Amino acid sequence: MSEVDPVWPPYEVFVRSKRGLNHVHVGSIHAADPDMALRHARDVYTRRNEGVSIWVVRSADITASSPDEKDAFFAPSGDKIYRHPTFYDVEDVPHM
Amino acid sequence: MAPTPPRDEHDEYDAYAGLVEAGEETRWAFGSGFDDPLAGVDVSVPPGADGPALAAYCLMLGDDALVLAQRLAQWCTRAPELEEEVALANIGLDLVGQTRLLYARAAAADPSVVPTLPPGSPAPPEDRLAFFRGPEEYRCVWLVEQPNGDFAATVVRLVVFAAWRLTLLGRLRTSRDPVLAAVSAKGVKEVRYHRDYAARWLLTLAGGTVESRRRTEAALESLWPCVEELGRTDDVSERLVADGVAADPAAAFEDTSAFLHRLLEEGGLRVPTGSPEPAPGTPGGRLGVHSPWLGSLLEEMQGIARAHPAGRW
Numbered sequence: 105m106s107e108v109d110p111v112w113p114p115y116e117v118f119v120r121s122k123r124g125l126n127h128v129h130v131g132s133i134h135a136a137d138p139d140m141a142l143r144h145a146r147d148v149y150t151r152r153n154e155g156v157s158i159w160v161v162r163s164a165d166i167t168a169s170s171p172d173e174k175d176a177f178f179a180p181s182g183d184k185i186y187r188h189p190t191f192y193d194v195e196d197v198p199h200m
Numbered sequence: 201m202a203p204t205p206p207r208d209e210h211d212e213y214d215a216y217a218g219l220v221e222a223g224e225e226t227r228w229a230f231g232s233g234f235d236d237p238l239a240g241v242d243v244s245v246p247p248g249a250d251g252p253a254l255a256a257y258c259l260m261l262g263d264d265a266l267v268l269a270q271r272l273a274q275w276c277t278r279a280p281e282l283e284e285e286v287a288l289a290n291i292g293l294d295l296v297g298q299t300r301l302l303y304a305r306a307a308a309a310d311p312s313v314v315p316t317l318p319p320g321s322p323a324p325p326e327d328r329l330a331f332f333r334g335p336e337e338y339r340c341v342w343l344v345e346q347p348n349g350d351f352a353a354t355v356v357r358l359v360v361f362a363a364w365r366l367t368l369l370g371r372l373r374t375s376r377d378p379v380l381a382a383v384s385a386k387g388v389k390e391v392r393y394h395r396d397y398a399a400r401w402l403l404t405l406a407g408g409t410v411e412s413r414r415r416t417e418a419a420l421e422s423l424w425p426c427v428e429e430l431g432r433t434d435d436v437s438e439r440l441v442a443d444g445v446a447a448d449p450a451a452a453f454e455d456t457s458a459f460l461h462r463l464l465e466e467g468g469l470r471v472p473t474g475s476p477e478p479a480p481g482t483p484g485g486r487l488g489v490h491s492p493w494l495g496s497l498l499e500e501m502q503g504i505a506r507a508h509p510a511g512r513w
Contacts, residue, residue: 134282134283139400140400143397143400144283147286147287148283148286151286151290
């Protein structure tokens with residue numbers, strides 16, 4: 105029985121809906137460990153039948169881009185319209 | 201007049217937008233695809249089954265769930281963490297859902313169990329059964345009536361209750377009454393989660409700090425005398441077990457005990473002693489004899505409904 109940290113760390117919660125392909129970030133919760141985080145996420149974020157799969161990850165384990173780097177990160181792609189594949193005609197094929 | 205901000209169909213700030221499929225029901229926040237547990241189930245009383253006994257049995261199961269749901273609701277604004285508060289409230293709401301179906305079943309099987317209200321009252325049968333019966337008409341077990349105590353006591357009570365109810369509902373899935381069978385099939389999935397939730401917390405508290413273990417042991421000692429009642433049988437259950445409608449209380453209790461003993465062992469907790477076998481016929485909740493706690497619980501739960509018997513909610 106070691107020293108116990110009385111404050112639970114935050115976890116970020118990602119939920120995949122029934123027919124959704126990707127997990128979507130829906131919010132955060134506090135928990136003592138990942139197992140408990142999964143259960144808290146289930147109770148807080150899927151009680152209205154939203155999801156079929158949950159991911160949780162310690163908030164501290166996420167590396168995020170910083171607002172200061174916004175220009176260097178994203179501005180260069182703002183005028184590169186040629187990166188969109190819109191400059192050639194596509195034949196009329198199904199599912200495109 | 202201040203302009204209202206434009207709202208796209210897919211608001212980029214709405215974290216849930218990606219969860220909703222096109223054309224899906226969005227009124228209930230973001231969920232979809234709800235199903236009715238009684239859809240397609242024949243609600244007539246099966247031939248040969250005793251309507252009044254079936255009603256009495258559904259009231260027992262419903263009363264257990266409703267009274268514990270009320271206790272769990274009392275944790276709102278008082279739980280140790282917001283997440284635990286939501287978890288306990290969710291469990292309570294699952295139990296209210298079970299109660300509603302069981303009360304509706306009771307009212308259909310024997311309309312005479314439903315309290316009479318002044319003409320013109322819009323209260324449906326399940327509300328009348330919940331709000332207009334006194335403690336002596338309730339048939340819940342003593343375990344669910346007991347005050348919440350601390351979080352450890354709530355966890356101990358919940359794990360005992362959920363383990364017991366899981367064994368009952370598991371058996372009732374094959375009840376000869378199709379409604380009871382459908383309600384149980386739905387309930388099993390809910391109660392399995394309740395048991396898992398409470399069992400994890402029990403092990404966490406037992407293996408946590410000196411204080412959490414002390415509280416867990418104290419909760420076990422104080423609630424254990426209520427456990428024995430769960431294994432008792434009664435006239436109604438006995439008759440319905442013979443008809444293939446009810447679950448055998450003794451067999452369900454045996455499975456419950458086995459689970460609880462394994463769980464306590466895993467937590468390194470001693471099974472409390474000092475729960476002597478009661479003499480047959482000892483009055484209990486199933487006979488309408490209750491601890492004093494039930495009266496004050498019902499007073500709080502029923503006060504507003506009783507003050508406005510013709511009220512619309």
